[in-house]
Amino acid sequence: RTFVSELCRSANEVDNYARLALLQELDALDEWARGASGSIVSAILEWVENMPNALRILGSGPRPGCVHASHIMSGGHSGRRHLFIVGLDDDRFPGAPSIDPLLLDDERQKISERLATSSKGREQKVQAFVRLLARQRGDVCLSYSNTDLSDDASLLPSSVFQAAWNYFHPTGADACSGGRNDALTSVGFAPSPEKSVCTESEWWLQRILGGNPPDKERIFQKFFPNLWHGLLSSKARASNRFTEYDGNIGDRGGAFDPTTVGGPVLSVQKLETFAKCPLSYFFKYILSATRPEEPGMATAEWLTAMEAGSRLHEVFKTFIEELMAQGRLPLVGRDHGRLHSILQQCVDQAKRDHPPPSMSAFHRQIRLLERAADIFLVEEEIASHSSIPRFVEVAIGLRKSGSLSVLDQETTEVLEIEPGVFIRIQGRVDRIDESTNDAAKGYIVWDYKTGGTYRYRGNDLFHQGRNLQHALYTAIVAALLRRRVAPEARVHKFGYYFPSAKGRGLRIVSAEDSVCKGNEIVSALCRLMRRGCFPATNNAKEDCQFCEYAAVCGDVETAARQSQTKISNQANESLAEFRWIRNTL
Structure with a gap:
């Protein structure tokens, strides 16, 4: 009783009536139990178990002007002139036989003929149904559901429905195929004609499914403007035209042109983001949209991949x-x-700064960091035979704590990407070594990578513009060295260095001549920015797996397919550069 009265949730009037009825029954049980003798525990448990199914609330008898509903086994006593019986499909009535798995029907018959069997139960239901029909003195309408909406499967009429049909149509079609007959009419949720509707929902169904459907677009535009704009955007994205709903902001893109004097300052990360997915660049660097912070939840990892990489960079630098x-x-x-x-x-x-969630997570990450440090030291000893470290963590256009080298500068570096076209760029160079090999005099630029090597393998190191660091940093460092160190200084190669358990010390090196191709790609990207073209990527598998804006796009596979359709459409001249990057590189 305490559980029902104090702990059970009661959210509305029906719940309150149900709780009151249960408490009344429990009070009656308590009064009976006080006067009972012997072991009554099993009887009480059985009674409590059956009580929720046996109780009825807000029930009433037949009343004038009201539809009265009752169970098929207990109804039909009100003397109404019109009786409607629903649910006469084969699965529901008389239902499948319920066989006791512990005592089968044959075994029950051998023990006693009085014991109920599954077949007798079905016979009793049918007999009760026949008696129900026999005591009626008015019209009777039998119905069954011919479709299971949850599974979209066809249903068959029950045996009693089939028998009634055969009685009135002894030589006619079977009830299962008699839906074309006037005596067996198929109906649905939408009333027909319109005057038969009872609720607003039925009116809408009748209008939408009837012969005179309403102008849905006009209704949405007038009463639901937000949904209307959503429909417009869906249609535009599904078309082959590059529209404002796909990231085309047109002339307004001039404000974000990095080649103008007051244009935005670029970085390798920004350019690679744009080459990967211009729409994500738009969200992150133009709209400055950030994902809402989620409540902190315990994880199995201590440091994220980015945090671990940052710590390793700090160790290597020191x-x-x-x-x-x-x-x-x-x-x-x-x-x-x-x-x-x-x-x-x-x-x-x-x-x-960040206490680990568990000691096992802490020690697991420590082992990975220690292994990365060991790989780094071994590879550095090998590399020292042909080069010497000269500059570490060179800051360009960024503030730097600690001592400054001759290459560090807080002003951005200006690069000429094509004749007469310049961009301002900032960044941080992990390391610059000087070659001691007489056959290859010059400087080598290294960038530490603590993740996987997938993006950097293959014949095309640029990876359709997703990797631009080797070209940009080669040009930037070469310009700095010529101004600050020696006019004849040159960078003869750039290398991605993977001193981690994943990378196993791999070094992927690009040649000095990558600068020209890199400038060509950067110039194409800048022209897209100038035109205000920010389409979504056409490669969801490559670019959307770790994107923080995937939830904005929704179905990223569909968004990528739609973007590919627009890129392939030659009529979208504003996407010519993006088409070249994706199809040529």
């Missing part, structure tokens, strides 16, 4: 700067302890 200050080259046997000491200091700081 270690190389110490070696440069001492004028020494890395040696595994000598420097292993010092490198791990620097790593431990970094880990301790990270632990204070």
Whole structure:
């Protein structure tokens, strides 16, 4: 009783009536139990179990002017002139036989003929139904559902429905195929004619499914303007035209042209984002849209991939700067302890900033970081035979804490990407080495990558513009070296360096001549920005897996297919550069 009265939720009037009825029954049970003798636990449990199904609330008898509904086994006593019986499909009435798995029908008959069997139960239901029909003195309408809406499966009429049909049509068609006959009419949720509707929902169904449907677009435009604009955008995105709903802002894109004097400052990350998906660039760098922060939830990982990579960059920077200050080259046997000491200091700081969710997660990540440090040291000793570190963490157009090198500058670097066209760019170069190989004099630019190598493998290192760092940083560093170090200084190669468990120390190197092709790609991207063209990517598998704006696009596969349709349409001249990047590179 306490559970029902104090703990059960009561949200509306019907719940209150139900709770009151249950409490009244429980009070009656309590009064009976006080005077009962013997073991009554099993009887009480059975009674409580059946009580929710047996109780009725807000029930009433037949009343004038009202439709009276009752169960098929207990109805038909009101003397009404019109009786409607529903639910006479084969699955529902008289229903499938319910066989006791512990005592089969044959075994029950052998024990006693009085024991109920599944076949007797069905016979009793049919007999009760026949008696129901026999006591009627008016019109009787039998109906069944011929379709299961949940499974979209056809249903058959029950045996009693079939028998009634055969009685009135002894030589006619079967009830299952008699739907064309006037005596067996198919009806649905939409009333016909219109004067038969009872509710607003039925009126809408009748209008929509009838012969004179309303102008849905006019109704949406007038009463639901937001839905109307949603319909327009859906139609536009499904077409082959590049519209404002697909990221085409037209002349307004001139404000975001990076080649103008007051245009936005670019970075490698911004350009690679645009080449990957111009629409995500628009969301992130023009609209400055950010994903709402979700409540902090416990995870199985301590540091994210980005956080772990940032910590490793810090460790490598500190270690190389110490070696440069001492004028020494890395040696595994000598420097292993010092490198791990620097790593431990970094880990301790990270632990204070972000306590790990569990010690197992902490130790698992520590092992990965230590393995990355070991790979880095081994690879550095090998590389020291042909090059020497000269500059570390060179900041261009960014503030830098600590000591500054001759290459660091807070002003952006200006690059000429085509004759007379310039962009301002900023960034941070992880490391610049000087080659000691007489056959390849010059400088080597390295960028640490702590993730996978998939994007950087293959014949096309640019990967349709998704990788531009090697070309841009080669041009930037070369210009800085010529101005600050020596007029004849040159960068003869750029390398992506993977000192991690995933990358296993792999170095992927690009040649000096990649600058020309990189400038061509950057110039094409800038022309798209100038025209205000920000289409979605046409490769969801490649670009949408880790995109923070995937929820905005919804079905990313559909969005990518629609974008491909627009890119392939030669009539969309504003997408010519994006078409070239995707189809030519």
